[in-house]
Amino acid sequence: MKRFQESTILIVGGGYVGLTAAGCFAEIGHNVHLVEKDLDRLSMLARGEIPIYEPGLEEIYTRALANGRIQLHQKIEEGLYGAEVALLCVGTPPSPSGDPNLTIIAAAASEVARGAVKATYVVVKSTVPPGTCEALELICHDSARENVKVAVLSNPEFLREGRSVYDFMNPDRVVVGGEGEGLLKVASLYPDEMELLTLDRRGAELIKYASNAFLAVKVSFANEVAALCETLGTEAQSVLRGVGMDSRIGGDFLNPSIGWGGSCLPKDTSGMVAISRSLGLNSLVVEGAIEANDTARSRIVERLDRVTGGLRGTKVALLGLSFKAGTDDTRDSPAIYLAQLLKAKGAEVIAYDPMARLHASQLDAISTRAMTIDQATDGADVVVVGVGWSEFGEISPTKLRERMAGAIVFDGVGILDLDSYAKAGFVAMGIGRGHQDRFKPIIWRPLSWTIEETPVIRGEVA
Numbered sequence: 001m002k003r004f005q006e007s008t009i010l011i012v013g014g015g016y017v018g019l020t021a022a023g024c025f026a027e028i029g030h031n032v033h034l035v036e037k038d039l040d041r042l043s044m045l046a047r048g049e050i051p052i053y054e055p056g057l058e059e060i061y062t063r064a065l066a067n068g069r070i071q072l073h074q075k076i077e078e079g080l081y082g083a084e085v086a087l088l089c090v091g092t093p094p095s096p097s098g099d100p101n102l103t104i105i106a107a108a109a110s111e112v113a114r115g116a117v118k119a120t121y122v123v124v125k126s127t128v129p130p131g132t133c134e135a136l137e138l139i140c141h142d143s144a145r146e147n148v149k150v151a152v153l154s155n156p157e158f159l160r161e162g163r164s165v166y167d168f169m170n171p172d173r174v175v176v177g178g179e180g181e182g183l184l185k186v187a188s189l190y191p192d193e194m195e196l197l198t199l200d201r202r203g204a205e206l207i208k209y210a211s212n213a214f215l216a217v218k219v220s221f222a223n224e225v226a227a228l229c230e231t232l233g234t235e236a237q238s239v240l241r242g243v244g245m246d247s248r249i250g251g252d253f254l255n256p257s258i259g260w261g262g263s264c265l266p267k268d269t270s271g272m273v274a275i276s277r278s279l280g281l282n283s284l285v286v287e288g289a290i291e292a293n294d295t296a297r298s299r300i301v302e303r304l305d306r307v308t309g310g311l312r313g314t315k316v317a318l319l320g321l322s323f324k325a326g327t328d329d330t331r332d333s334p335a336i337y338l339a340q341l342l343k344a345k346g347a348e349v350i351a352y353d354p355m356a357r358l359h360a361s362q363l364d365a366i367s368t369r370a371m372t373i374d375q376a377t378d379g380a381d382v383v384v385v386g387v388g389w390s391e392f393g394e395i396s397p398t399k400l401r402e403r404m405a406g407a408i409v410f411d412g413v414g415i416l417d418l419d420s421y422a423k424a425g426f427v428a429m430g431i432g433r434g435h436q437d438r439f440k441p442i443i444w445r446p447l448s449w450t451i452e453e454t455p456v457i458r459g460e461v462a
């Protein structure tokens with residue numbers, strides 16, 4: 001039996017998730033009413049402009065706007081008319097305790113319920129802790145008119161920024177938590193080819209946290225192996241490739257890097273720890289991944305401090321500020337975190353990024369924002385690549401060497417050909433690339449081993 005059915009959908013929130021969902025659902029064939037309460041954002045959207053950088057989104061969004069498949073509203077009640085399903089795509093930012101702040105989503109759910117004039121399914125796409133759909137349903141019951149039934153379901157979103165349209169259209173799975181007709185209705189929004197997993201609401205909510213926590217663990221683990229590689233003088237990229245070739249492990253998210261960050265992994269890992277604690281449980285693996293992530297970044301700055309003979313007074317060109325390549329999002333960006341650590345050591349940080357949107361609270365993290373790579377690197381002592389934008393991989397090492405005052409390059413994302421930098425006279429460093437870092441392993445072993453005599457391996461930086 002065919003699952004897909006054309007529907008009228010209300011989407012609340014025109015951010016990365018809501019805007020992508022709006023464009024893609026319209027492309028799939030639904031009629032979308034998009035509500036965005038931020039007036040500046042809404043007027044940009046009305047002009048056909050996309051307020052975020054997301055490859056492919058502008059094309060499908062403007063097409064849907066032109067053919068009337070997307071209509072824009074500032075208030076939920078205006079967009080609710082005719083919609084059978086209301087998808088909540090609003091932010092759930094972390095509170096200081098690590099728990100997600102649910103006030104925005106609670107307000108949005110209540111507003112939908114207040115405005116509903118017929119039975120409505122409220123679908124939570126935002127990332128929320130297990131039990132939230134049930135709590136929101138109680139809020140909706142309190143807010144809804146008499147005889148208007150509002151049920152709340154979970155439909156977590158797994159898209160990656162920078163690839164959001166592709167991921168939405170080609171998901172590994174569509175997860176729907178709920179039961180009865182509501183579950184069938186939400187499932188019918190997605191084309192039949194998309195693999196569907198249905199379960200109870202708490203389980204669906206937890207899948208999102210557990211998935212993000214696992215990804216964070218994988219990156220932290222990769223960086224822990226990379227630190228071992230540096231100390232042993234071997235290549236982390238090859239070692240991790242060998243590990244990831246095991247089909248039980250898989251190679252994705254297993255690269256040495258300056259660590260994980262962004263709008264989701266930090267808040268969802270701390271969310272998972274907070275959820276576990278509130279239930280009297282521990283999340284030791286996830287807590288370890290969080291600590292390892294901080295340690296990995298501090299190690300980078302310590303290495304740079306050592307190799308420069310002290311960062312105080314050095315001019316560091318930081319290439320990249322967004323939380324990863326392909327997005328303008330700088331929320332919890334590892335590159336910005338690195339900039340803060342470098343500045344705390346007394347370095348002057350001149351940063352360049354082709355897309356990143358810095359918020360007022362992040363401006364202090366850097367000394368100057370350059371408009372080009374050349375501007376950032378002119379007279380620099382050290383170049384640090386913090387984001388894998390492809391243009392950084394195209395820099396000519398010889399030309400860069402001529403422009404800089406010093407000759408240290410640190411590749412935090414594995415995008416540079418460090419051998420060609422070394423040939424151009426650089427001290428070329430990368431994560432998990434010990435031998436480039438003038439590392440000398442020292443191996444002691446007895447002349448003739450006995451079973452009891454284990455070789456002792458140590459290393460030191462020359």
Ligand SMILES: NC(=O)c1ccc[n+]([C@@H]2O[C@H](COP(=O)([O-])OP(=O)(O)OC[C@H]3O[C@@H](n4cnc5c(N)ncnc54)[C@H](O)[C@@H]3O)[C@@H](O)[C@H]2O)c1
Pocket residue numbers: 012013014015016017018035036037038041076089090091092104107108125126127128157158159160161263264
């Ligand atoms: N960004 C991602 O990559 C991603 C991926 C999967 C899941 N998520 C989750 O999805 C949720 C949304 O994330 P995002 O990155 O899209 O957030 P965002 O901050 O980019 O967008 C949220 C939007 O909702 C709007 N909004 C808030 N309250 C509103 C209301 N009552 N009416 C209308 N508009 C309202 C805001 O103005 C904002 O534009 C979060 O829970 C996040 O954890 C995000």
